[in-house]
Amino acid sequence: MISRILVIADGSPVSEQALIEAIHIAKIFNSTIIGIHPMPRQDPVQVKAGREIIERYEGIVKGSGLNFEWLFVEDKPGPAAVKVAERRDVDLIVVGSLGEGGIKRTLIPSAVEYIVKNAGCDVYVVKKKEPLF
Secondary structure: OOOEEEEEOOOOHHHHHHHHHHHHHHHHHOOEEEEEEEEOOOOHHHHHHHHHHHHHHHHHHHHOOOEEEEEEEEOOHHHHHHHHHHHOOOOEEEEEEOOOOHHHHHHOOOHHHHHHHHOOOEEEEEEOOOOOO
């Protein structure tokens, strides 16, 4: 049973793809989706932008007939997702990946990599989809 699904809400196209996948799964199990908006530090501009993203995600989820909870987390995306998942007893984290490789991945470890290595629950990684046209 998957009761709670966590999604990182950063407004990027790949995080929106992750949200859509989370909705598909949540509909099967009638799960609650928890959207987090991580940021290294909170300032009024970041909070305002984050609130707009979260409200857009909330509209999409609630429009699908599902429950949605959200919160801001003052941390980097990877650690934020792992901490919230543990505290909120999340069953699944759905996260988008840009699929970076090579030297860029070596120099800048991704949030996805951190989540996969450290999460105490299952993680579903949604790869970036290229537009058809």
